[in-house]
Amino acid sequence: MSGVDEQAASQVPDDVSDVVVVEGHAQSYQGNVHEELKVVLVLDSGFTVRRRGTTFRAAPGQLVVLDADDAHSGGPDCSGPARWLIMCVARSLIAEVAAPDAVRFGDPVIRDDGGLADRFRAVHGSLYEPSGRPGSALTRETGVLDLVSALARHAPDAAGEVRETGAARHAPEVVREYLRAHLNRNVTLDELSVVAGVSKYRLVRVCTVWFGLPPHKLHLRLRLDRARELLRRGSAIAEAAYATGFHDQSHLTRVFASAYGVTPAVYQGTFRGMAWTGRALR
Numbered sequence: 516m517s518g519v520d521e522q523a524a525s526q527v528p529d530d531v532s533d534v535v536v537v538e539g540h541a542q543s544y545q546g547n548v549h550e551e552l553k554v555v556l557v558l559d560s561g562f563t564v565r566r567r568g569t570t571f572r573a574a575p576g577q578l579v580v581l582d583a584d585d586a587h588s589g590g591p592d593c594s595g596p597a598r599w600l601i602m603c604v605a606r607s608l609i610a611e612v613a614a615p616d617a618v619r620f621g622d623p624v625i626r627d628d629g630g631l632a633d634r635f636r637a638v639h640g641s642l643y644e645p646s647g648r649p650g651s652a653l654t655r656e657t658g659v660l661d662l663v664s665a666l667a668r669h670a671p672d673a674a675g676e677v678r679e680t681g682a683a684r685h686a687p688e689v690v691r692e693y694l695r696a697h698l699n700r701n702v703t704l705d706e707l708s709v710v711a712g713v714s715k716y717r718l719v720r721v722c723t724v725w726f727g728l729p730p731h732k733l734h735l736r737l738r739l740d741r742a743r744e745l746l747r748r749g750s751a752i753a754e755a756a757y758a759t760g761f762h763d764q765s766h767l768t769r770v771f772a773s774a775y776g777v778t779p780a781v782y783q784g785t786f787r788g789m790a791w792t793g794r795a796l797r
Contacts, residue, residue, distance in 0.1 A: 533605035541599040543590025560597035653731030687725035
């Protein structure tokens, strides 16, 4: 990938397909052409892009979106050290959200109130971490799709809303049951999309409308609900954590306490000596 020096580090997230993230020292480059949509945020400096005889300038903290197959030159405005965060998004991922040819940016500088740049940094940070990190593949994938969708809305020719059809009507039930059957592992949007028979982007939208939660948050709530059931039945906290896909007892304890306001031990103590057979406690 041209325009990235040897001091920059790139990473292909192992559970989020069609995305490459880069973090490193920003540098100037000439005549760059790439096959993917590239999103750039330069820290501690403005950024200048020259394309087709026109110069565009981004203030520090503004996002720059560089179209695929569109030659351009650019670099940071300051002569001192500056760093950039880059996310390269394949056309196949864009196609989950909108027609790739419609997501084109005449002005590569995203001029919003900063909220999109903050979202980019959060999603980039979730992807740019060592392999084997804790967390949900669904969380990361959903974050990427949401970011691409938000970027598409800034493109002059962004596609309109996709209407629900066919399999999308049954997707919520299919997804819920699939997630319930796989509580103890990360589930990806790719496999949910195949199971439900709808695109990843539509899947996220349909689930959010139906459940009030995107798939990754739904999965977490189902895991926590199952953990409560196991705790009521007398399982050890470590056993409940393992059965519901948490990394260890402390991980379950942190998430459980955040969700319910009490630790698993306190919750379980409430039910000691009782035979609880219900699916869930409301």
